[in-house]
Structures are given as C-alpha cells and as structure tokens.
Amino acid sequence: MPGKAFLILEDGTIFEGTQFGWEGEALGEVVFNTSMSGYQEVLTDPSYSGQIVAMTYPMIGNYGVNDEDVESSRVQVSGFVVKEYSKTYSNFRATRSLDDYLKEYKVPGIEGVDTRKLTRHIRDKGAMRAGIFFDKAGALDRLRAHPPMAGLDLxxxxxxxxxxxxxxxxxxxxxxxxxxxxxxxxxxxxxxxxxxxxxxxxxxxxxxxxxxxxxxxxxxxxxxxxxxxxxxxxxxxxxxxxxxxxxxxxxxxxxxxxxx
Missing domain, CATH: 3.40.50.880 (Class I glutamine amidotransferase (GATase) domain)
Structure with a gap:
C-alpha cells in the first residue's frame, strides 16, 4: 500500500501526498512542465537531469510507457510530482505502467499534490531546491545541504x-x-x-x-x-x-x- 510522502521546498513550504514509483528520497531543483501529454519524453529529457519535475496537467500515467517515446536511454529526472497518478493505463504501444517505469530507474514520485498551488509558488518565488521525503524529521536540513543548481556543470x-x-x-x-x-x-x-x-x-x-x-x-x-x-x-x-x-x-x- 503506497505510503504518505512529502514534497518539501527549501523555503519551508510543504506539500503532502502519496508515494508512487521508487520508494526512496529525491533531492533536486523543482520545476514545472505544462505539457498535456508526453510525460515519458519529459522524464527522459537530459535537460531535466538533477531536477524534480511537476506536471501541471492533472492526470498523468493513463497511457502507460512504451519503448519508443524516449529522448534518451533512461529516466533523467530526480523526482516526479503529479496531481493524480492513473493506476490504470491503456495504449496499444504500452509495455508497462508509469509506476513500474519509475521503479525501474529508481526515481520516486509523489501524487496528490496541489500542482496548481505549487506551480504558482515556483512562478512567484522562482525555481528552488526541493525534496521528496517520507519523514519530515531532518528533511529540511538535508535539503538545504544539497548543492543549488547555480554553478553546477551537469x-x-x-x-x-x-x-x-x-x-x-x-x-x-x-x-x-x-x-x-x-x-x-x-x-x-x-x-x-x-x-x-x-x-x-x-x-x-x-x-x-x-x-x-x-x-x-x-x-x-x-x-x-x-x-x-x-x-x-x-x-x-x-x-x-x-x-x-x-x-x-x-x-x-x-x-x-x-x-x-
């Protein structure tokens, strides 16, 4: 049974949700993507390396994952944030679920997040460090010890x-x-x-x-x-x-x- 998870931003803002994908912590810069589809291309885009990506479209995962719609050989994001993860998927090319795909590449996801509120926060405050955690204790300290994106050659x-x-x-x-x-x-x-x-x-x-x-x-x-x-x-x-x-x-x- 998926457990509770938290998306914590470096300014102390906390979004509560439910874990899916790999059961582990993620640290990175949180950004948003406004695409209505193409989440697999987003996940495999090397430009998102080191980042936690939030999708603004409310339901993600409904057409699963295939072996063709990729921008690189692996998932590149550090973490994935959605409003609602669709546990049921259907597409004639699909080979597995988004959940299994994230587990395969050891990338944690969190669903149930108010992505509209998160997007407005990022828009107003700017991209910042964030983390996906399962326990809030000590999380903010670990997050603030993570290097910011500025100055990093990735x-x-x-x-x-x-x-x-x-x-x-x-x-x-x-x-x-x-x-x-x-x-x-x-x-x-x-x-x-x-x-x-x-x-x-x-x-x-x-x-x-x-x-x-x-x-x-x-x-x-x-x-x-x-x-x-x-x-x-x-x-x-x-x-x-x-x-x-x-x-x-x-x-x-x-x-x-x-x-x-």
Whole structure:
C-alpha cells in the first residue's frame, strides 16, 4: 500500500501526498512542465537531469510507457510530482505502467499534490531546491545541504562517451556536427529529417578534432542540463567556433552558451 510522502521546498513550504514509483528520497531543483501529454519524453529529457519535475496537467500515467517515446536511454529526472497518478493505463504501444517505469530507474514520485498551488509558488518565488521525503524529521536540513543548481556543470553526466552517426543520407547531403551536452533524440531525428548527415560528438571534444572531418558544413550545440555559465569547456568551445567561418546554431543550453 503506497505510503504518505512529502514534497518539501527549501523555503519551508510543504506539500503532502502519496508515494508512487521508487520508494526512496529525491533531492533536486523543482520545476514545472505544462505539457498535456508526453510525460515519458519529459522524464527522459537530459535537460531535466538533477531536477524534480511537476506536471501541471492533472492526470498523468493513463497511457502507460512504451519503448519508443524516449529522448534518451533512461529516466533523467530526480523526482516526479503529479496531481493524480492513473493506476490504470491503456495504449496499444504500452509495455508497462508509469509506476513500474519509475521503479525501474529508481526515481520516486509523489501524487496528490496541489500542482496548481505549487506551480504558482515556483512562478512567484522562482525555481528552488526541493525534496521528496517520507519523514519530515531532518528533511529540511538535508535539503538545504544539497548543492543549488547555480554553478553546477551537469552536462558531463548526460553526454555521449564517444562520437556516433545518427542516420546517414548520401554523401552529397551536408553533414552537421552535433556537440552533445545532453541532446534529445528527437532533435537528432529532426536534423536527419531535414536532410542532414548527423555526427554526434561528446561536448568536451575539441573543435580542431571535429573539423578534421572535411565534410562537416555546420556545428550544432545541443540542449542540456544545469547552469550554462558553469560549463567552462563549452564557453571556450564557442569562442573557438566564432573564430572560424563554420556556421553555428544551438537550442536551449546551446543557445544560451552562444549568448554568453
């Protein structure tokens, strides 16, 4: 029988609910997502690494989980917050429940939370540290000892470990080098669909090594988690790119890095 759980924010605000998913504590930065569907894509988005995500849509889990709608190879969030978790799921592609999925990756969830109130609180006060706990005793002290997101480079935890090719068209098609700081799979799909040959490199790869490939016609900086100002190696990478005549574009974290 699921037990009582608490979502505690660093400013002392407490939301009471019921545990689902993995039975363990979670610490991270609490943020909200307003999507009406696509919770599996949210859970597997590397940009949410180190964060506890609250869904504003009131019922989550009703179509289960499948093996296709993923943005990475695993669940990336630290914790998951919903108003109501649907224990019954139905979809012809579903292979398991959301509850089982969270247990598989040892991610705790909490349901029964007033997510409208939580969202307004985050909107007004800003993103802050939070934790999912089963006992309030000492929880706030443990939470406040957890490092804040500012100043953290989380990209190294989610980038690929070696270069790989994502789809291949003919040699006459332009090749894009993707610097992976936690790239979503769908971004790679879209680049491929536009007719690009896509080669993905770990974000820490020196630009000089990438440009040894004479077929590369452009550089793409991916999305990723954490504070862009803390990703020192990426800021140096952007400076090197700007010195060249290679076209460069980015999204999310990559866009922020270019702006720095």
């Amino acid at each position: 990209t190294r935890n989610v980038m690929c470990q070696k270069p790989y090719t994502f789809g291949q068209h003919s040699d006459s098609c332009p090749t894009i080098a993707v610097f992976d700081f936690g790239v979503k799979t769908n971004i790679l799909r879209l680049l491929k669909a536009e007719g690009f040959n896509v080669i993905v490199y770990p974000g820490i790869t020196p630009l000089s090594e990438v440009l040894k490939n004479s077929t590369i016609k452009g550089v793409f900086l991916s999305n990723g988690p954490g504070d862009p100002d803390a990703v020192e190696y990426a800021k140096l990478l952007v400076k090197d790119i700007i010195k060249t005549e290679v076209p460069c574009f980015g999204i999310c974290l990559g866009h922020q890095l270019i702006a720095l």
